Amino acid sequence: MRRLLSVTTALVLTAGMTAPFAQAEEPKKGGTLVMAIQQTPRHLNPAVQSGTATGQPGAQLFAAPLRYDEGWNPQPYLAESWEIAEDELSVTLNLVKGAKFHDGEPITSEDVAFSIETVKANHPFKSMFAPVESVETPNEHTAILRLSKPHPALMLAMSSQLLSIIPKHIYGDGQDPKAHPRNGQDVVGSGPFKFVEYTKDQHVILERNDDYFIEGLPYLDKIVMRVMKDGSARTIALENGELHMSGFEQDPLNLVRLKKNDDLTVSDKGYGAIGPINWLAFNTQAEGPTSDPIVRKAIAYAVDTDFMLKALMRGTAKPSKTGIHPDSPFYDGTVEGYDLDIDKANKLLDDAGYEKGSDGMRFGLTVDYGWPTVKPPAEYMKPALKKIGIDVTVRSSPDFPTWSKRISNHEFDMTIDNVFNWGDPVIGVHRTYSSDNIKKGVIWSNTQQYANDRVDELMELAGSTNDIEKRKKYYAEFQQIIADELPLYPLFPSPYHTISNSKVGNPPDSIWGTSHPLDRVYLKD
Amino acid sequence: MTEPTLQVTHPLREMATMFFRNYTAVFGLILLIAILIFTFIGPLVYQIDPFEMVWAPFTQPGQDEYLFGTDYLGRDILAAMMAGGQVSMAIGLAAAIISVVIGVTVGAFAGYYGGWVEEVLMRFTEFFQVLPTLLFSMVIVALFGASLVTVTFAIGIVSWTAVARVTRSEFLRIRELEYVTAARSGSAKDAYLIFRVILPNALPPIIVQANLMVGSAILFEAALSFLGLSDPNVMSWGQVIGSNRPYILDAGFAVAIPGFAIFLTVLAISLIGDGLNDALNPKLRQR
Numbered sequence: 001m002r003r004l005l006s007v008t009t010a011l012v013l014t015a016g017m018t019a020p021f022a023q024a025e026e027p028k029k030g031g032t033l034v035m036a037i038q039q040t041p042r043h044l045n046p047a048v049q050s051g052t053a054t055g056q057p058g059a060q061l062f063a064a065p066l067r068y069d070e071g072w073n074p075q076p077y078l079a080e081s082w083e084i085a086e087d088e089l090s091v092t093l094n095l096v097k098g099a100k101f102h103d104g105e106p107i108t109s110e111d112v113a114f115s116i117e118t119v120k121a122n123h124p125f126k127s128m129f130a131p132v133e134s135v136e137t138p139n140e141h142t143a144i145l146r147l148s149k150p151h152p153a154l155m156l157a158m159s160s161q162l163l164s165i166i167p168k169h170i171y172g173d174g175q176d177p178k179a180h181p182r183n184g185q186d187v188v189g190s191g192p193f194k195f196v197e198y199t200k201d202q203h204v205i206l207e208r209n210d211d212y213f214i215e216g217l218p219y220l221d222k223i224v225m226r227v228m229k230d231g232s233a234r235t236i237a238l239e240n241g242e243l244h245m246s247g248f249e250q251d252p253l254n255l256v257r258l259k260k261n262d263d264l265t266v267s268d269k270g271y272g273a274i275g276p277i278n279w280l281a282f283n284t285q286a287e288g289p290t291s292d293p294i295v296r297k298a299i300a301y302a303v304d305t306d307f308m309l310k311a312l313m314r315g316t317a318k319p320s321k322t323g324i325h326p327d328s329p330f331y332d333g334t335v336e337g338y339d340l341d342i343d344k345a346n347k348l349l350d351d352a353g354y355e356k357g358s359d360g361m362r363f364g365l366t367v368d369y370g371w372p373t374v375k376p377p378a379e380y381m382k383p384a385l386k387k388i389g390i391d392v393t394v395r396s397s398p399d400f401p402t403w404s405k406r407i408s409n410h411e412f413d414m415t416i417d418n419v420f421n422w423g424d425p426v427i428g429v430h431r432t433y434s435s436d437n438i439k440k441g442v443i444w445s446n447t448q449q450y451a452n453d454r455v456d457e458l459m460e461l462a463g464s465t466n467d468i469e470k471r472k473k474y475y476a477e478f479q480q481i482i483a484d485e486l487p488l489y490p491l492f493p494s495p496y497h498t499i500s501n502s503k504v505g506n507p508p509d510s511i512w513g514t515s516h517p518l519d520r521v522y523l524k525d
Numbered sequence: 526m527t528e529p530t531l532q533v534t535h536p537l538r539e540m541a542t543m544f545f546r547n548y549t550a551v552f553g554l555i556l557l558i559a560i561l562i563f564t565f566i567g568p569l570v571y572q573i574d575p576f577e578m579v580w581a582p583f584t585q586p587g588q589d590e591y592l593f594g595t596d597y598l599g600r601d602i603l604a605a606m607m608a609g610g611q612v613s614m615a616i617g618l619a620a621a622i623i624s625v626v627i628g629v630t631v632g633a634f635a636g637y638y639g640g641w642v643e644e645v646l647m648r649f650t651e652f653f654q655v656l657p658t659l660l661f662s663m664v665i666v667a668l669f670g671a672s673l674v675t676v677t678f679a680i681g682i683v684s685w686t687a688v689a690r691v692t693r694s695e696f697l698r699i700r701e702l703e704y705v706t707a708a709r710s711g712s713a714k715d716a717y718l719i720f721r722v723i724l725p726n727a728l729p730p731i732i733v734q735a736n737l738m739v740g741s742a743i744l745f746e747a748a749l750s751f752l753g754l755s756d757p758n759v760m761s762w763g764q765v766i767g768s769n770r771p772y773i774l775d776a777g778f779a780v781a782i783p784g785f786a787i788f789l790t791v792l793a794i795s796l797i798g799d800g801l802n803d804a805l806n807p808k809l810r811q812r
Contacts, residue, residue, distance in 0.1 A: 257774075376597065376598070383577050396671050398667040402670075
């Protein structure tokens with residue numbers, strides 16, 4: 001007999017249920033929300049496509065078993081309750097009864113099993129469902145996930161855009177799900193909004209799902225997601241009220257400008273699970289000096305992250321000392337930092353025998369960058385490291401693939417990089433440090449080629465238990481080692497912000513930004 | 526009573542006289558010399574590394590002893606202007622030389638030989654002429670990476686067509702003149718005729734064209750840098766504009782100062798070119 005470890009009892013999702021925090025006014029029904037997305041989605045099916053361009057409309061079209069509140073707590077969504085077995089090797093989902101797809105077919109445990117299989121086979125984040133060996137469906141409303149080992153990332157992987165419940169009767173027709181014709185047109189989903197129209201480079205239009213399984217929701221009649229690639233254009237559209245809302249805004253100057261507008265709310269809440277961090281990555285196996293941890297430390301002491309936050313990011317980003325996002329419960333802010341200390345950096349290099357030449361330089365290094373928004377931190381390295389006698393050459397790449405090829409083939413000394421945490425560290429963090437994941441030619445693998453047995457062990461331990469306190473302990477030690485050996489030096493998280501104007505009620509503030517069901521968002525008069 | 530002698534002046538002297546009689550051209554020359562002194566002598570006096578972060582970012586011009594203020598990383602814009610001027614001028618000059626070498630070669634052969642050689646070479650020229658120049662140079666820089674050499678080469682390769690056309694038309698005219706026929710009847714070889722007989726006489730309009738080319742090359746470099754297609758390890762005026770462009774609303778001076786310097790330099794070069802054109806034009810000389 002399995003003993004139930006946790007049973008969620010918040011089953012009743014009735015009409016009139018509002019956001020978890022107290023609202024002074026009653027949400028109003030109706031209205032069309034106009035928001036921006038920054039790229040054209042390849043298609044609208046997040047089960048086989050990562051990225052926020054697909055995720056933002058995808059999270060409206062498709063429901064997931066779980067959703068998360070702003071405190072990283074799983075909440076019932078399509079699963080009204082769930083249990084984790086004592087041995088942590090199986091998870092039972094109890095689905096909401098009477099839930100229907102947009103075409104009227106019932107959502108059953110078969111669909112959940114099918115969705116998990118599809119995501120496991122096709123989604124780029126392989127670690128999400130890798131330990132799921134099988135999904136049993138004893139009855140229509142129960143799905144049991146059998147695991148090969150305890151898998152703490154599973155809960156987050158079942159939320160938001162990461163596990164979209166897709167209809168088996170449509171996607172199970174034997175066609176390749178990645179190229180399925182129904183991914184972009186005539187999409188039949190399970191979420192709060194139904195598909196109306198998708199025009200490439202123009203917009204995605206969604207309308208209210210009247211048969212939504214949470215009664216009384218959603219509040220909005222319609223959502224128009226306009227594809228607007230230019231940040232200045234979005235800024236102006238937000239200022240003049242053309243747009244109600246825009247998520248994932250990160251340009252510091254636009255943010256500073258938008259913050260001055262009294263009609264707009266600029267919030268950095270809700271991006272902890274996306275967890276984007278900019279860092280200075282080192283080639284730890286280079287023939288050059290970056291393979292020496294002392295050199296990496298000296299560089300960290302010479303790089304003034306405080307200056308970057310103030311001058312480059314204009315105070316829109318918060319400090320991040322490790323490769324785990326500061327909003328994550330596993331973030332350890334107590335690690336040894338590298339406050340600016342030029343003397344110490346010089347002394348480290350002197351003691352290690354890196355003599356200064358007649359021109360005052362010890363050696364030369366290159367720093368790469370792959371896209372224009374990270375040019376400033378790359379340019380910054382040149383004058384900053386000159387102070388400790390390192391002659392930096394900034395290497396610009398004509399396009400992203402060139403950069404990606406250089407870095408993934410380990411042909412670099414240092415590079416500015418930006419990697420997302422994607423919820424649980426198992427999904428987005430381990431890949432950067434695991435010695436198993438040194439994969440030539442694969443970008444955002446362990447391109448630093450960092451290998452440490454203890455780090456591998458800690459990730460293994462933290463990745464196979466659901467005990468959050470234990471995991472915190474493992475990740476704390478992990479972060480201490482990383483901060484000491486510095487395969488990369490974190491600079492700052494990308495300052496993602498959600499901008500909404502005063503008409504928008506309940507703007508999303510969960511951990512997934514605007515890649516979150518907008519069923520409780522409403523428009524005021 | 527002495528017999529009146531014919532006053533013969535050296536053509537160069539005559540040209541100089543004509544040039545210096547033209548006040549706007551002289552103004553351009555003085556301006557260019559001043560800019561050259563600023564960029565080449567200035568750094569000897571004002572020894573600050575243009576890449577070094579010396580002060581708080583976006584210090585206003587004139588404040589805290591920084592005449593032109595500081596840029597987004599707190600680098601001294603005055604130092605960047607001096608170092609950047611050298612690079613901008615060097616790029617301008619080198620790109621102009623590249624385009625003159627290509628242009629003169631193509632134009633000379635086309636004009637001298639005529640026939641199918643001209644046909645092929647001029648269609649080739651037209652091919653380059655119809656390409657949108659900025660776009661084409663962007664493609665070159667994007668393909669081969671943003672370094673000083675590729676940027677210079679990209680500018681040179683897109684701007685030689687005008688030189689080729691001018692050279693060709695001059696050759697078409699001069700090859701029919703008596704002294705060319707005379708030289709040819711003296712069994713002069715083609716190469717001799719092209720480079721020793723015709724080219725020196727075709728030079729005046731080419732010189733004017735080349736001079737203007739320097740100005741447009743500087744502008745071109747600035748345009749490429751503005752779009753972020755410049756070597757980040759080399760300070761040039763365009764680079765200063767390009768890297769401070771995102772902050773234009775906050776600190777317009779960091780963009781305006783190098784922009785004004787480019788304006789002055791191109792103006793000076795254009796005025797000189799205008800003056801040279803007048804001075805080298807034999808018809809005007811008779812006035």
